[in-house]
Amino acid sequence: MKIEYLFLGIFLLVIGGIIASFGYMIVREYQTFLGELSRALSASERQRYQIAILMTTGGVILLLVGLGLTMYGVVATAGEKGIDRLSKQIVEESEREFNLYFKYCPLCFAEDSVKPKFSFGGKDYAVCSECGAKWHLYFGLRGFKWAKLENINIHGKGSEFLNKEYQPEFWQRLALRGRKETKN
Ligand SMILES: [Zn+2]
Numbered sequence: 001m002k003i004e005y006l007f008l009g010i011f012l013l014v015i016g017g018i019i020a021s022f023g024y025m026i027v028r029e030y031q032t033f034l035g036e037l038s039r040a041l042s043a044s045e046r047q048r049y050q051i052a053i054l055m056t057t058g059g060v061i062l063l064l065v066g067l068g069l070t071m072y073g074v075v076a077t078a079g080e081k082g083i084d085r086l087s088k089q090i091v092e093e094s095e096r097e098f099n100l101y102f103k104y105c106p107l108c109f110a111e112d113s114v115k116p117k118f119s120f121g122g123k124d125y126a127v128c129s130e131c132g133a134k135w136h137l138y139f140g141l142r143g144f145k146w147a148k149l150e151n152i153n154i155h156g157k158g159s160e161f162l163n164k165e166y167q168p169e170f171w172q173r174l175a176l177r178g179r180k181e182t183k184n
Contacts, residue, residue, distance in 0.1 A: 002072075002073055002076030002079075003073065003077050004073075005069050005070075005072050005073035006069075006070060006077060007073070008066075008069055008073075009066050009067070009069030009070030009071070009072070009073050010066065011066070012062050012063070012065055012066030012069060013063060013066030013067060013070060014066075015062060015066075016059050016060065016062025016063035016066050017059070017063055018059070019055055019056075019058060019059030019062065020055070020056050020058075020059025020060045020062070020063055021059070022055065023052050023053070023054075023055030023056035023057075023059055024052075024056045024059075026048070026049075026052035026055070027049070027052045027053055027056055030045070030048075030049040030052065035049075087120060091118050093143075094116070094118060094124075094139050094143070094144065095116060095118075097143050097144045097168075098144060098168075100172075101144065101171060101172045102126060102147075102168075102171065102172070102175070103172075104176065104179055105128045105130060105131060105133065106133075106171040106172075106174040106175040106178065107131055107133045107152075107153045107155075107157045107158045107174075107178075108128060108130050108131035108133070108155070108157070109175060109179045109182055110128065110130035110131070113128045113129050113130040113131075114126050114127070114128045114135075115127065115129065116137060123136055123137075124138070124139060126147065128153065131154050131155060131157070132151065132153050132154045133151060133152065133153040133157075133158055134149070135148060135149055135150065135171075136148045136150050138165070144168045145167070146165040146166060146167055146168070147165075147166060147168060147171055148163060148164060148165045148166070149162050149163070149164070150162075150163065
C-alpha cells in the first residue's frame with residue numbers, strides 16, 4: 001500500500017511546520033536590537049540563537065521531505081487504484097470470453113459447471129464442479145488463446161486430450177457435439 005507514504009508525508013509536514021515556525025520565531029527575536037545585544041553579551045544566548053537557526057533549517061527540511069512524500073503518496077495511491085480497476089476489468093472481460101466457450105463442460109456436458117479462476121502472475125485455471133475436470137487456461141494480449149486439460153474427469157473421460165493446448169473453439173465444439181449426442 002502506498003497510502004502510508006501519504007500519512008507519513010502529512011505527519012512530517014505538520015511536525016516540520018511546527019518546528020520551523022517555532023525556530024523562526026526565536027530567530028526573529030534574536031535579530032531585534034535587544035536580541036543582538038544579548039547575543040553580543042552572552043555566549044549562551046549566542047548558542048541558543050544557533051540552535052534556533054538549526055531548528056528552523058531542520059524544520060524546513062522536514063517540511064520539504066513531508067511535502068515530497070505527500071505528493072508521492074497521492075500519485076502512487078491514485079496509480080494503485082487505477083491498476084486495481086484495470087485488473088478487475090481484465091478479469092471481467094476474460095470471464096465473459098471464457099463463459100462464451102465453456103458454457104457447457106466439454107467432457108460431461110453439464111451447463112454452467114466450469115468456472116474459471118484467475119490469478120495474476122500465476123496460472124489461470126478452470127474446474128468443472130460436476131465432473132472435476134481441470135484446465136489450465138491461457139489468455140494472451142488478444143484474449144483467450146488456449147485451454148489445456150490437466151486433470152481428466154471422475155468418469156475417466158478426456159485422457160486423449162490431456163496436456164495438449166487446444167483453442168477455445170475446439171472445446172466448445174466438443175461440448176456442443178456431446179450435448180447433441182446425449183439428447184438423441
Ligand atoms: Zn464436467
